[in-house]
Amino acid sequence: MPRFFEIVIDKKTVGPKAFPFPLLVGGEEACTVRLPGTDRTLFLIGEKRGHLYLQPVSQGEAIFHNGQKVTSSVWIKSGDITRIDNYVITYFVSRDLVTIEATPINKLPRNRAKKVLATQDQGAEKHKGKKLPEVDKGQRKAAAPIWKKILTCLSLFLLLAVALFLLSADSINITVSPKPDVARLKGSFPVFEFRGRYLAIPGTYEFHAEKKGYRPVSKKISVGKGQGTYHFTLSPLPGIVKIASSPPGADVTIDSKHAGKTPLINVEVESGNHTLVLDLDGYNTLRKNVHVQGMGERQTFSFSLNPKPFKDKTRASLKPVTAKKSATAVIDSIPHKAGVRLDGVYAGKTPLTIGLSSNTTHAITISVPGYQRIETKVKLGPGEKKRFSYRLKPQFATLFVTSYPENLRLYIDGRLQKKNIGPFTLLARKHTILAKVKGFEEKRLNINLLPGEKRIVNFRLKEKPGPKNNSKKTSTRKISGMVLVHPHAFLMGSSRREQGRRTNEVQRKVVLKRSFYIGLKEVTNDEFRKFRPGHSSGSVSTYSLNGNSQPAVNVSWDDAARYCNWLSEKSGLPAFYVEKAGRMVPVSPANTGFRLPTEAEWAFVARVFMRRNIERFPWGQDFPPRRTTGNYADESARDLLPVIITNYNDSFPVTAPVGSFAPGPGGLFDIGGNVAEWCNDIYSPLGSPQKIDPLGPRTGTHHVVRGASWRDATITRLRLSYRGYSRKGTDYIGFRVARYATSN
Numbered sequence: 001m002p003r004f005f006e007i008v009i010d011k012k013t014v015g016p017k018a019f020p021f022p023l024l025v026g027g028e029e030a031c032t033v034r035l036p037g038t039d040r041t042l043f044l045i046g047e048k049r050g051h052l053y054l055q056p057v058s059q060g061e062a063i064f065h066n067g068q069k070v071t072s073s074v075w076i077k078s079g080d081i082t083r084i085d086n087y088v089i090t091y092f093v094s095r096d097l098v099t100i101e102a103t104p105i106n107k108l109p110r111n112r113a114k115k116v117l118a119t120q121d122q123g124a125e126k127h128k129g130k131k132l133p134e135v136d137k138g139q140r141k142a143a144a145p146i147w148k149k150i151l152t153c154l155s156l157f158l159l160l161a162v163a164l165f166l167l168s169a170d171s172i173n174i175t176v177s178p179k180p181d182v183a184r185l186k187g188s189f190p191v192f193e194f195r196g197r198y199l200a201i202p203g204t205y206e207f208h209a210e211k212k213g214y215r216p217v218s219k220k221i222s223v224g225k226g227q228g229t230y231h232f233t234l235s236p237l238p239g240i241v242k243i244a245s246s247p248p249g250a251d252v253t254i255d256s257k258h259a260g261k262t263p264l265i266n267v268e269v270e271s272g273n274h275t276l277v278l279d280l281d282g283y284n285t286l287r288k289n290v291h292v293q294g295m296g297e298r299q300t301f302s303f304s305l306n307p308k309p310f311k312d313k314t315r316a317s318l319k320p321v322t323a324k325k326s327a328t329a330v331i332d333s334i335p336h337k338a339g340v341r342l343d344g345v346y347a348g349k350t351p352l353t354i355g356l357s358s359n360t361t362h363a364i365t366i367s368v369p370g371y372q373r374i375e376t377k378v379k380l381g382p383g384e385k386k387r388f389s390y391r392l393k394p395q396f397a398t399l400f401v402t403s404y405p406e407n408l409r410l411y412i413d414g415r416l417q418k419k420n421i422g423p424f425t426l427l428a429r430k431h432t433i434l435a436k437v438k439g440f441e442e443k444r445l446n447i448n449l450l451p452g453e454k455r456i457v458n459f460r461l462k463e464k465p466g467p468k469n470n471s472k473k474t475s476t477r478k479i480s481g482m483v484l485v486h487p488h489a490f491l492m493g494s495s496r497r498e499q500g501r502r503t504n505e506v507q508r509k510v511v512l513k514r515s516f517y518i519g520l521k522e523v524t525n526d527e528f529r530k531f532r533p534g535h536s537s538g539s540v541s542t543y544s545l546n547g548n549s550q551p552a553v554n555v556s557w558d559d560a561a562r563y564c565n566w567l568s569e570k571s572g573l574p575a576f577y578v579e580k581a582g583r584m585v586p587v588s589p590a591n592t593g594f595r596l597p598t599e600a601e602w603a604f605v606a607r608v609f610m611r612r613n614i615e616r617f618p619w620g621q622d623f624p625p626r627r628t629t630g631n632y633a634d635e636s637a638r639d640l641l642p643v644i645i646t647n648y649n650d651s652f653p654v655t656a657p658v659g660s661f662a663p664g665p666g667g668l669f670d671i672g673g674n675v676a677e678w679c680n681d682i683y684s685p686l687g688s689p690q691k692i693d694p695l696g697p698r699t700g701t702h703h704v705v706r707g708a709s710w711r712d713a714t715i716t717r718l719r720l721s722y723r724g725y726s727r728k729g730t731d732y733i734g735f736r737v738a739r740y741a742t743s744n
Helices: 110-127 146-168 525-531 557-571 601-609
Strands: 005-009 010-017 025-026 043-050 053-058 081-084 087-093 097-104 170-177 180-188 191-194 197-200 203-210 218-225 229-233 239-246 249-256 257-261 266-271 272-281 286-292 297-304 327-334 339-342 345-349 350-355 362-367 374-378 383-390 397-402 408-410 422-427 430-436 443-448 456-458 482-485 488-492 508-512 516-519 576-582 585-588 677-682 704-705 723-726 738-740
Touching: 010 110, 043 081, 081 350, 170 218, 170 408, 180 191, 203 229, 203 482, 218 229, 239 272, 239 286, 249 266, 266 286, 327 362, 339 350, 345 350, 374 383, 397 430, 430 456, 482 601, 488 601, 508 601, 516 601, 525 557, 557 576, 557 585, 601 677, 601 704
Parallel strands: 005 097, 170 229, 239 297, 327 383, 397 456
Antiparallel strands: 005 010, 025 043, 043 053, 081 087, 087 097, 170 197, 180 203, 191 197, 203 218, 239 266, 249 257, 249 272, 272 286, 327 350, 339 345, 339 362, 362 374, 397 422, 408 430, 430 443, 482 516, 488 508, 516 738, 576 585, 677 704, 704 723
C-alpha cells in the first residue's frame, strides 16, 4: 500500500497524495514541498526499508535537524523539527500518512519561536564541543496547569485513536459511471475519502451517489471482506411529459398502453422514441412518433384533432365542417433553413409562411442540427398576420485529432483546416472528416457529434504500395515491430548548467559496440495478457488503464523480465534472465534473448538516434511543447493531477493507446511520454560503472526508470536526461522490449 503525504505550507494544505520518492524541498518548480521565498532546492526526503530520511542537496546549506547541523543523511521520526532559511518544518509520521508542516518562523507563536531558536543555538554550541549552560539547581520548575495536563491527555488519546484506525482500516475503490455530483460512504465509524478511494474500519457501510438527471444509487458495502473495488452505474431518469389536445378529452395510448385522457400532466416516460395515439369521438384518430429526452427534463406535446366529415341524411354526400377565418404566421430564423413543426407536424423550412386556425393555441418547434431547438406557442385572431423571428443557440462538441504523417491535410465538411492535430470545436451535428496526403491512402470518416461531447479521432494513413527502391538507405531496418540500431558512441547525462538537472545525471561518454533491436512501441495490456491472462492495469479515479491497446502498467520489474523470457521461449531464443530466490537477474554473458533496454540504449534512442542534435525534450529543445506531440500531464487531466502543462491538451487524462502520436525520428512511438519505462539496469546515483555496452551495477534494491509519463508536467521530469528509479510497479511505469542482434 503506497504511503500518503499531506503537505502544509503556511497553513495551506495539499494532499493527502501518494508522491513518488524522493520528495524535493525548496523553491524550484520540481520541488514537491514548495517554500515561497526560496529559489533553490534545499534538501530531499527519501525512503529506505520503510523509514524516511533527510539528505542535503548541497554541503553549503545551513540545515538544522532537531538542533543539530546536518552534513549527511539523517533519519526522520515523528515530531522531528528541521530549521532552514526562514522556515521551521515539522514531521508527523505514521505507517500510511506523513504530514510535513512548514511554517515561516515569524508566524510561529512567540514561545515556540524562542524554543526553536534556542534549540538551534544549543545544537550549534554542542557541535563546537562547548558545554551547555548549567541549570540553577536552586530554581524549581513550576507545575504545569491542570488544563495543560488535560490537553496533553486528550492529544495522546487522539493520536492513539488515529494510530488504531490506520492499523485496522482497509482501503476500497469505488467508481461510478457517469461521474456523480455527490458521492459519500456512511457507516458507524469515520470514513476518509481521497479521489474515489475510501479508508474505513471493516464493517458494513452504505454508499450513496447522486447526479442530476439520474436515479440515485444507495448500496450496502462490506469493507474488509476481500473485495476492494466496486463499480456502480447510474440509470437516467424518465422524462416528465405533458400531453394536450384540442379539443381535450382524447384517449391517449403510449406504445399501445393506455395512459388516460387529455390533458395528461406529469406523465413519466422513459427516454427514446415512442408512439402516441389520440382517439376522440367525432375526430380522426391521430398517431404521432415523438422523442422523449428523459433525464428528468419536462416536455409538452400538443396536438390539434381534425373533425371527421359527416354524411347528409338525404343526399348521402360529405358535408364539410364550416371553418373559421384563418390567420397567417410568417416564421424566420437565424440560421436559415431551420425545420418547422406545427402542432407536431412538419411544415417546412424557414423562412416559411403558414396558415393557422384562428383563436387556437398552436405549438411551433424550430430546429436545425447543431443548434438548440426552440419550442413556442402562438395564438392569432381571425385574419391576423404576424411575423416571428427566432435566433437559435448553437451547441458545440470537441473533436481531438491526432494524425500521421506530419504533413497530412485535414478537411472538415470539405474545408481544408489550418492544422491537422489538436482540438477542434465543431457544431454538435454530423460531419465528414477527410485526411489525405500524397503517397498515402486517404481516409474518410463520418461522425455525429452530440452536444458537449469530447471525441478522439486518430488518423494514421497507410503508405501506398510503390516500386521497390534498391538505393542504399539508412543503417536501420524494422523487423517484427522492432528497429535495428547499430554501434555508436555518445555523451550520456546532462550539463550542470541545464535547467532542471538533478545530481544523478552525471555526464560521461558511453560506447555501444553491439547492435541491438528495440521495440517500436510500449508493451500493451493485450500483449502482456497473452503471457499473464489475469493481469489488470487498474484505473485512476474513473479513468481505466486496462484497455487492450493501452500500455501495460502496474507491472513489476521482475514480471517485465519474466515476460521477456516468455517471448524468448516463443521465438526459440535463449532466456536473458534467470530466477534466483524469487528475483530475476540477467545471465552472464549476455545473450540474444529478449530483455529490457539498458539505460544507455534507452538514452541513445531517445536523445540521439536519427536526430541532428542531442535533444533535451521528446519534442525538441524548448519548454513548453508548442504542439501536441505526446501524452503528458495536460489540461484534460486538470481535475486529476496537481500540476499540469498549462494550455497543453493531448486529450488523454491517463494513459493513451500506444502509438497514438507521431513517432520520433527513429520511428519509436511514445519515447519519453505516455508511461515511464523500466530499464534493465539496477539503479545507482552515479550510473553504470561500465563504459562499453553498460548493463548496470551488479547489486541494488531499485531499477532504473526512464522517460516521462502521463503524470508529469515539470521541466525536470520531462527532460530526456531525467533518471528515475523504483522497486515496484506503479500506474505510470510500463516497458518496451529489446535484444542484441548478434552474440558477443
